[in-house]
Amino acid sequence: MDTTLFLGRFHPLVVHLPITLILLGGFMHFLSTKGKYKYLDSAVSFVLLLGAVFAIVAAILGWFVAEDRGYDPDTLFFHRWLGIAVSIGSIILCVIRFQLFQVSERLFPILMIIIMCMVGFTGHLGGNLTHGEGYLTEYAPDFVKDIFQSDSNAKMLFAEMTAQPDSIIVFDDIILPIIEAKCGNCHNDSQKKGGLNLITANGLEEGGDNGEVFVATKPFESELILRTTLPPGHTKFMPPKGTPLSFSEIELLKWWINSGASFEQRFSTLESNSTLATLLKRDFGLDTRVKPIYEMIAVEPVSNEVMEQLQENGLIAQQISQNNNYLDVSVSPDFKELSAENLETLLLVSDQVTWLDLSDAGITDAHMETIGQLTKLTRLRLNSNEISDEGLPLLNKLKYLESINLYDTKVSDKGLAALESINSLKRAYLWQTLVTTDGVSVLKEKLPNLAIDIGAVN
Numbered sequence: 001m002d003t004t005l006f007l008g009r010f011h012p013l014v015v016h017l018p019i020t021l022i023l024l025g026g027f028m029h030f031l032s033t034k035g036k037y038k039y040l041d042s043a044v045s046f047v048l049l050l051g052a053v054f055a056i057v058a059a060i061l062g063w064f065v066a067e068d069r070g071y072d073p074d075t076l077f078f079h080r081w082l083g084i085a086v087s088i089g090s091i092i093l094c095v096i097r098f099q100l101f102q103v104s105e106r107l108f109p110i111l112m113i114i115i116m117c118m119v120g121f122t123g124h125l126g127g128n129l130t131h132g133e134g135y136l137t138e139y140a141p142d143f144v145k146d147i148f149q150s151d152s153n154a155k156m157l158f159a160e161m162t163a164q165p166d167s168i169i170v171f172d173d174i175i176l177p178i179i180e181a182k183c184g185n186c187h188n189d190s191q192k193k194g195g196l197n198l199i200t201a202n203g204l205e206e207g208g209d210n211g212e213v214f215v216a217t218k219p220f221e222s223e224l225i226l227r228t229t230l231p232p233g234h235t236k237f238m239p240p241k242g243t244p245l246s247f248s249e250i251e252l253l254k255w256w257i258n259s260g261a262s263f264e265q266r267f268s269t270l271e272s273n274s275t276l277a278t279l280l281k282r283d284f285g286l287d288t289r290v291k292p293i294y295e296m297i298a299v300e301p302v303s304n305e306v307m308e309q310l311q312e313n314g315l316i317a318q319q320i321s322q323n324n325n326y327l328d329v330s331v332s333p334d335f336k337e338l339s340a341e342n343l344e345t346l347l348l349v350s351d352q353v354t355w356l357d358l359s360d361a362g363i364t365d366a367h368m369e370t371i372g373q374l375t376k377l378t379r380l381r382l383n384s385n386e387i388s389d390e391g392l393p394l395l396n397k398l399k400y401l402e403s404i405n406l407y408d409t410k411v412s413d414k415g416l417a418a419l420e421s422i423n424s425l426k427r428a429y430l431w432q433t434l435v436t437t438d439g440v441s442v443l444k445e446k447l448p449n450l451a452i453d454i455g456a457v458n
């Protein structure tokens with residue numbers, strides 16, 4: 001086995017001889033038909049004979065080396081049999097040249113051309129085997145690539161999918177393609193090195209000769225991770241030949257195992273950390289950031305009349321951006337105190353108000369019922385107002401609220417607890433209130449992702 005592999009490694013070296021000799025023999029033959037180069041004809045038989053001998057040697061060495069790496073099985077199949085066909089073809093050419101067999105004069109040039117083409121194509125497939133498919137066209141102009149590369153289609157499909165991350169199944173669409181590319185050549189249905197088929201869910205679950213290859217939620221007890229993160233060159237390092245997994249591929253595999261190694265789970269239901277979010281965005285164009293409501297659902301613009309009506313009631317409203325009809329509302333400096341009626345005009349634009357700044361505007365608990373109906377609110381500033389614990393429970397329907405500022409109010413731990421049902425909440429500003437660190441810990445238990453700023457500790 002080792003001797004044949006040792007010899008097999010000479011295949012790439014030897015293979016250039018028959019390529020050169022057969023092509024040279026062909027060119028010499030065709031040139032010799034022109035009077036001026038007739039003298040070349042006497043050498044054609046010799047050159048072709050040498051070509052045939054080396055073609056046979058190269059084919060035998062090729063057969064040996066095919067056992068070696070995890071070559072792509074389809075390419076290998078065609079390369080192998082085309083190479084053998086070239087050897088046989090070059091023998092036939094010699095038989096005709098040395099007149100061991102009488103055939104029509106016209107047959108030789110036709111056969112010569114066919115075999116020259118086969119030499120070129122076999123060589124190209126050989127190149128693909130060692131350098132990977134697409135090596136030749138990697139730096140080609142786009143129009144050439146479009147003709148040769150079919151995987152641009154796959155990329156396009158993925159781009160369509162990323163538009164709707166809900167349709168992405170993490171295993172099928174992210175994990176499996178990595179394994180197929182890096183491990184598939186040796187661990188597939190037909191070649192199960194180590195008794196392991198990695199390219200199907202069943203195969204992964206069955207594991208290899210030495211048992212399971214992954215332990216759900218435990219990446220560092222999973223052979224899949226252990227074997228791919230050994231120092232390269234270690235006898236157990238995977239893949240033993242070819243390109244190792246990249247940092248980002250290893251991170252993605254760990255993420256998949258960590259999240260329970262599910263074969264069905266959809267992308268949108270999987271949690272990712274910031275490193276992964278960056279990798280997913282960079283390598284797959286997948287956005288893991290949870291978007292605020294105003295980036296996801298479009299709303300109708302507010303009419304000028306309503307805008308004027310808001311203004312008359314001391315409310316300055318403007319669109320949050322040129323192309324987004326959601327509103328950023330604050331209180332006009334002319335209005336020291338906003339009456340309940342003033343505030344109620346906001347109900348006309350309850351679909352649009354998403355940022356609301358009511359700082360120091362004479363807001364009391366009596367106003368809270370109105371604010372609680374502005375269900376598209378994502379940012380709310382209520383600082384420096386006479387509000388207490390009574391009002392806050394009225395805000396519990398604000399299911400998109402991300403940020404609330406209660407600085408300089410009479411809110412205490414009791415009022416704070418009322419916020420626990422607002423799962424979307426990410427930031428709460430609570431300095432100069434009656435809230436204590438105990439109250440904060442209670443809320444943090446319910447909303448672990450909430451960042452609470454209480455300023456100096458009370």
Ligand code: HEC
Nearest residue numbers: 069070182183186193194196208209210211223238239241
């Ligand atoms: C070039 C061929 C080749 C490639 C590519 C390859 N492997 Fe292997 N793999 C082997 C061979 C040969 C064995 C058996 C010898 C051994 O256990 O080291 C094996 C064994 C294994 C085993 C142990 C199976 C068992 O139960 O004994 C695991 C796990 C494994 N490979 C994972 C991978 C992963 C993951 C990849 C892709 C990153 C990969 N392999 C790519 C050839 C390959």
